[in-house]
Amino acid sequence: MTEPLAIETEADAREDEYALDPELVAAVMESVDVADRVGVLALIAELHVADLADLTEQIDSGHRRRFIELVWADIDHELLVELEEGVRDEILAFLAPEKLAEAVRELESDDVVYLLEDLDEAARSKALESLEPADRAAVTKSLAYPEDSAGRLMQSEVVKAPPFWTVGQMIDHLRAADDLPEDFHDIIIVDPAARPVGTVALGVLLGARRPVTLESLMADQFRTLHVEEPEADVAYAFNQYHLVSAPVVDDSGRLVGIITIDDAMEVLEDEAEEDIMRLGGVGDEEISHKVWAITRRRFPWLAANLVTAIMASLVIAIFDETISSYVALAVLMPIVASMGGNAGTQTLTVAVRALATRDLTATNAMRVVARETMVGLANGCAFAVIIGAVVWGWYGSAALGGVIAAAMVVNLLVAGMAGILVPIGLDKLGADPALASGTFVTTVTDIVGFFVFLGLAAAVLL
Amino acid sequence: MTEPLAIETEADAREDEYALDPELVAAVMESVDVADRVGVLALIAELHVADLADLTEQIDSGHRRRFIELVWADIDHELLVELEEGVRDEILAFLAPEKLAEAVRELESDDVVYLLEDLDEAARSKALESLEPADRAAVTKSLAYPEDSAGRLMQSEVVKAPPFWTVGQMIDHLRAADDLPEDFHDIIIVDPAARPVGTVALGVLLGARRPVTLESLMADQFRTLHVEEPEADVAYAFNQYHLVSAPVVDDSGRLVGIITIDDAMEVLEDEAEEDIMRLGGVGDEEISHKVWAITRRRFPWLAANLVTAIMASLVIAIFDETISSYVALAVLMPIVASMGGNAGTQTLTVAVRALATRDLTATNAMRVVARETMVGLANGCAFAVIIGAVVWGWYGSAALGGVIAAAMVVNLLVAGMAGILVPIGLDKLGADPALASGTFVTTVTDIVGFFVFLGLAAAVLL
Structure with missing residues (x-):
């Protein structure tokens, strides 16, 4: 068809x-x-x-x-x-x-x-x-x-040949074979101990004359994957090195299978999907799941959020007397917390991706942390001016405008630092930074936002 | 090497x-x-x-x-x-x-x-x-x-042949060619008007004997891509149909180039990255950008958030008298808003992904909307019980516990509905649902959260 x-x-x-x-x-x-x-x-x-x-x-x-x-x-x-x-x-x-x-x-x-x-x-x-x-x-x-290892992803049907075979021998062998794999793009060249030593792309094989040896047609570079390597790393290697297929080897370096790019592409898509879902606070749900399955899967994420929200409330409760004598604080305090949460989420989103794509490494970590802190400070200052002016105009109090402006600078600075340090820290601990960063970072920005704003207000306004 | x-x-x-x-x-x-x-x-x-x-x-x-x-x-x-x-x-x-x-x-x-x-x-x-x-x-x-169209992604070096050629002719032609493309995995079979009619995988070509015609070796299914097709659709097609390469055609159906899976894989990665970044409220920034470039790129997202945060504050301001006589409301109100924001983000994350992968369609949209509403209601009830009990214990007021429980049910219900309807609506309007959904949804959950909680409190407690 x-x-x-x-x-x-x-x-x-x-x-x-x-x-x-x-x-x-x-x-x-x-x-x-x-x-x-x-x-x-x-x-x-x-x-x-x-x-x-x-x-x-x-x-x-x-x-x-x-x-x-x-x-x-x-x-x-x-x-x-x-x-x-x-x-x-x-x-x-x-x-x-x-x-x-x-x-x-x-x-x-x-x-x-x-x-x-x-x-x-x-x-x-x-x-x-x-x-x-x-x-x-x-x-x-x-x-x-x-x-989720290379061993699960590979297919065991591999077309392999020794390096001394000629193109003619190889083609005759392929013509005689009655069960060639459905998709194969390279011949894996193996030594007598069945260890891969190179690959010959089918396009190269077809362009060569019969007496040429396979050894002389091998690609400049080739990579093997270890059979227990996580499939996320496999996908990364395919994307990074533009592989079309890669031999899979066991501990002794012997060929045990092959992974082709279409399988790697699916893993890459799944990994990105997993990051998106985790950053959004959802687990492994699917669009066809039923109400109960979804409710149950989302519950733990919301429960974690409830705990952090209650912690933020406890911070507010410290200042309940301040608030009751100055109710404008209750009106304005969510602005500081919300801006911090957003700025922190921006930073951590970038950090989680950069860790996943290995663009954030030990080499540039300090530079990126310094930069995120500066970005937090810069946007903190910008929004301090804006919100300070708005609040001064709204409540006619320069002092209140000054307090919210100062709290904004501090919270956006903290948001930038938390947004980069939390995912780097989780990654160092071997945890998936996409999984928990959001909760940690917004907890920090909520608590700092409320504490600094209300604390400054208590000190300055009362 | x-x-x-x-x-x-x-x-x-x-x-x-x-x-x-x-x-x-x-x-x-x-x-x-x-x-x-x-x-x-x-x-x-x-x-x-x-x-x-x-x-x-x-x-x-x-x-x-x-x-x-x-x-x-x-x-x-x-x-x-x-x-x-x-x-x-x-x-x-x-x-x-x-x-x-x-x-x-x-x-x-x-x-x-x-x-x-x-x-x-x-x-x-x-x-x-x-x-x-x-x-x-x-x-x-x-x-x-x-x-960002197929025409930009394709390479113009294509190996093509008429259907009546034999395997022998094809191989001789390839051996004589002096500039074969670096990577090619299929021969594109074209009719006399240069329109693709099928593909022959190199592995299949190699397994066949010289007198066999290419026509008899063509793959069961094949797909062409239109040269002006968006690259996101190209990536989708490769992933969905497990393509390794696909011929690109112009308006008249003539072959103009070929796209290979490695290029499609990069686009797929880029598209997922774009979704992640947009959901996280960041634009097209890179890890090597400098402070000023980053600050400027993040500013508009934060500015949008500031506007919505001020809108939420205006809602709180309506109830400033209620708050000043009952300061516990100020302490508790962020909990309701925060839970709504999280539940809404969960739903919209799933919706944005399902739209991107074409799993959320006109066929199941109503079913999914109904389900998300039910999930919101179910988790709303669960967390209503929990937070109601916590607040009753904390403040010793069953009425206050009842008010926050009721507000939680309403806000999580609304979060579920907004989380699914906003991205579907943006998608229908031709906008990218990943781009603006987050701001819309949290605006809704903040405003509804504050309004319902404080409004109920004003009605019940005073």
Whole structure:
């Protein structure tokens, strides 16, 4: 099926090119309602399996089971790999074990690993049994590596050759092979101990004449990945070094598999997504999760925030007499805290990203800390002038304007320092800076904001 | 240079595998200080050009110019493409035009476009003049496409063939060609009007015998990208459909170039980064920017926050008499606002991501809005019980506990609704939901939080 995308001249019309047509989803659900299998199959016939997965996610869960049961025999079972976890689990829960086993047999080894790693013991061994012995061994071995490691991500089907082979030998070997991997972009050159010594890109192989040896065609640089390396590092290496594929080796340096860029790209996307979610104070939720699953996942983040909010309140409570004799303070104090929270969040967002991309290192850390402090001071001064003037005009009190201005300078300065020091500190402690920085930083800016503003007011105004 | 990564058995030791060694950076700066060119070159000899770029970024700007001038003649000038914008601009400002021209001649066409698009008119034409006529034509054409479009991202060097060619003909053609692209993974099959009709993966070509026609080896599915398609959509397509390369076509469907997955991966990373930065209230800043550049970029976001904070203060001011007779309200009111802000941020973070990944669509929008409202209600009730009990215990007033509990339910409910409706609304209006959602949502939760809590207190307690 060759299916070039429709070409439209309006940029606007193109904007939703990749969005699933809501009318298609509605039509599928209607056909499912009347159990019109042929109709459903006709509707989804043109869809790429990734779009079919999106469709399956978008169908409401009432229709989902009937949809899958109607079309299961006729669809590409790579669907299971494309689905988000929540929906996949839902489907695996009702899918007969022999149907799952059948699907597993059709998949590449890295996809099988991805699918099986979340299954419970019983379902996993049932699925493993269905595999050919060689595939079963490869999958079992991969599952023995730590979760989220290169070993889980790699595929064991590798095209390799010794350095002394010629282009002609290599091509003859490939033509004779009956089970080449679906996607491969490089030949891995290995020494007699099966250790990778280089790679030959297929494009280079094809451009060379038959008598040329592979050794002379090897790329200038090549990198191996250790099988227990975290997948986040794998993704980083692909992005940093523009790798297309990379051999995976064990402790003794022997080739055990290969990772291709499409898998690395998915990890890169997942890592960025994880950072975004953690910075936003949400865990590993998915758009298809139900109310209770979401509520439960968000609760701990809100609970942490409640604790810090109560701590800030305790600071305010110290000054309750000041506030009751000068109620304008209650009106104005959230401004100082809010500006500090925002300035701190700006700094920590930049810091968390720079740590993730390894742009913030021991070399430039002191320079960046100094800079963030200066930026906090500079914006603190700018907003001190603005808010000081506003408050002077509003309440007709130069003293009150001066107090809020001074508190603004201090809190934005502290925000800059906390925004950079907290993520660097968490990173040094081995924690994920995206995970907890936000709570720490806003706690600092709230407490400092309230304390300095109210404390100064108590000293100056009363 | 073959340089497999050092293999270490400790996970901790591996953690910083990809981080640049701070001692190396220090050593380079010391050698630069004494203008020891040979010493510097020895230090950087083993570095991948991407790491060399990181090193150049990490050297402080005092040393940077001298470093570049020392090593320029001996390094890979792809360095310019790997650098972040701020540092690149700094270098381009002092690099002699003929040196830039020389560097440009070494690069692939897509890299040249990337480099030239930010140059001013004079520098750009100077650099263009240095190119061979054919390359100059390709680059000029690419620069004529909109910024951040597929046309800017593609490379014009494409390996193409008619469908009736045999594997043998294709291989002979590739062997005879003297300027194959550096990276290519697919042969693009074109019809007589130069329109792509399919692709043949190099791995498949290599596995087939010489008399087989290319047509019979074409991949099941293939996708073309329109030359004016936004690069964000290009990245989405690569990720969604696991593309390795995709032909780019013009309005008439004719092949004009090709985009490979490594370029798409960079765009995907950039897009995720942009979302993170915008959600964190920061613009397009870089870790190497100076104090003033950063201060200026962050100012508008803080200014927007100041306006909304003042609006919230105006709401509090309505109730200043209530507060002065019941100062506990001033102590407690930030808790309600803060919890609302956090709950709203959670929802909008998920919504912004789901919109970016096209998981939130017209089909499931109503369902997701309903769910977020329910989640807000559920967590609102949970935290109402908790904070109600805390406040009752703290102030010994069941009425005050009841007031803050009720305000918590309302504000978390509103936070859920605002958190989902604001990004969906901005998206419908064609705005980037990551850009402004945060400010809108926290404005809503601050104002509602203060108003409901103080309003209820005024009604119930006085």
